[in-house]
Amino acid sequence: MDAALSLHTALRVPEPSTEWSARTRERDLIVAAQHGDRDAFAELVTLHQRRAYAVARAITATHEDAEDAVQEGFLHAYRALDRFRPEQAFGAWLHRIVANAALDIGRRRRVRDADALSDSVALPFRDPAEQDELRRRLTAGLEELSQRQRSVIVLHDVEGFTHGEIGNMLGIPEGTARSDLHHARAALRRTLGDLWSQR
Amino acid sequence: MSIEPRIGPHGRDDDLTRALRSVYAAPSDDAYWTSLAGRIMARIGGEAAEQWWLPLARFARIGLVAAAVALVAARIALSRDAARQTAIAYDGVIETPASAPLQVATDATPGSVRDATLRYVISP
Numbered sequence: 001m002d003a004a005l006s007l008h009t010a011l012r013v014p015e016p017s018t019e020w021s022a023r024t025r026e027r028d029l030i031v032a033a034q035h036g037d038r039d040a041f042a043e044l045v046t047l048h049q050r051r052a053y054a055v056a057r058a059i060t061a062t063h064e065d066a067e068d069a070v071q072e073g074f075l076h077a078y079r080a081l082d083r084f085r086p087e088q089a090f091g092a093w094l095h096r097i098v099a100n101a102a103l104d105i106g107r108r109r110r111v112r113d114a115d116a117l118s119d120s121v122a123l124p125f126r127d128p129a130e131q132d133e134l135r136r137r138l139t140a141g142l143e144e145l146s147q148r149q150r151s152v153i154v155l156h157d158v159e160g161f162t163h164g165e166i167g168n169m170l171g172i173p174e175g176t177a178r179s180d181l182h183h184a185r186a187a188l189r190r191t192l193g194d195l196w197s198q199r
Numbered sequence: 200m201s202i203e204p205r206i207g208p209h210g211r212d213d214d215l216t217r218a219l220r221s222v223y224a225a226p227s228d229d230a231y232w233t234s235l236a237g238r239i240m241a242r243i244g245g246e247a248a249e250q251w252w253l254p255l256a257r258f259a260r261i262g263l264v265a266a267a268v269a270l271v272a273a274r275i276a277l278s279r280d281a282a283r284q285t286a287i288a289y290d291g292v293i294e295t296p297a298s299a300p301l302q303v304a305t306d307a308t309p310g311s312v313r314d315a316t317l318r319y320v321i322s323p
Contacts, residue, residue, distance in 0.1 A: 038243070045236045053225050053235075063226075067235065074239045075246065138218050157216045158223050188215055 027086055034081050041081070045074055048091060051159075052098045055169065058154035059102035059147070061109070069105050073098030092168065099169040106147055134192070141191030145184050152177050153184035 026047065032040035049070060056069035076097050077084075084093060142150055151170060155161045156177075163181070167174040226232070 038240070041243070042236065042240050045239050046232075049232060049236055049239070050225060054223075057223050057225065070235065071239050071242055075242055078243050134218060135222075138222060142222075154219060154223050158219050185215065188219075192215060192218065 026090060030081075030084065030086065030090055033078075034084070041078060044090070048094055049074075051091065052094060054159045055095045055098050055155065056102040058159060059099060059151045059170075060106055065105050065109065066102065069098060069102035072101035072105070076101060092165065095165075095169050103170070137192050138188070141188045144191070145187055146180075148172070149180045149184040149187075152180040153188070156181050157185075 026044070029040045029044050029047075033044060052070050052073055053066055056073065057063065057066040060066045060069055073094065077094055080097070084090070145153070148170060152166055155166045155169070156163070161169070163174045163177045166172075166177040170177070172180075
């Protein structure tokens with residue numbers, strides 16, 4: 001009896017981890033979507049839209065542009081789904097598409113009003129005076145950065161992507177992403193530094 | 200005053216990161232994400248609805264070509280038939296049928312009767 005129990009224990013398949021299960025589920029959804037199941041694609045949208053928005057928001061100047069980029073990105077992804085290979089990471093593939101859509105929108109709207117950034121976001125700080133000053137300084141600092149530097153610092157410091165992932169998304173070498181991050185941090189510290197040191 | 204940023208792990212400036220997060224914060228309301236997903240799927244559905252006829256377009260093209268070929272063929276056939284009808288009619292006009300009866304002309308005038316009588320008298 002004990003031998004049977006130990007054999008059963010030895011042969012028992014380990015419980016699939018949540019991550020493994022989620023990946024399997026995602027792969028099933030992708031295959032179903034590739035076969036024309038639109039509900040499966042809708043579920044993929046629900047799973048990935050927040051991260052896709054974060055990527056788009058890091059690249060575009062406004063929330064509205066980020067939203068457009070997310071919609072464009074998912075539309076492109078849906079059209080290109082047949083070309084997606086299951087061994088790829090769907091998230092990385094999608095982020096690349098969304099990043100390209102965001103870069104396209106950025107190119108089309110390069111001459112957008114400089115105040116759009118500050119109009120489109122809400123800063124949840126306690127002290128209104130500090131909030132206004134911080135907003136003003138941060139907005140000014142972000143506008144002094146190149147679009148690529150801004151995207152790199154947000155994707156890395158806010159969203160937690162690695163240099164390699166950022167390079168892949170933006171179509172730049174990893175070293176360039178690293179260098180952009182260094183310069184962007186230094187520029188924003190210069191802009192905000194004295195404000196913070198007064199606290 | 201000196202600038203002394205608080206640097207976190209991986210070289211992050213914690214204050215800077217916090218400030219950036221506040222600027223780039225994604226909407227936290229679930230209703231927003233439900234709505235966005237709905238709009239994305241509506242766009243995908245709309246595009247699919249606009250292009251539902253695309254698979255049929257190939258067949259439509261083939262059908263149009265077939266109809267054009269049929270039209271040309273019908274026109275050629277009609278034109279040949281018309282030419283044949285014209286030829287038959289022409290032949291009917293210019294050709295005298297061999298079996299057509301000959302009409303013998305008879306002169307029924309009084310002068311002819313007299314000539315006949317005279318030929319009878321003088322005949323041997």
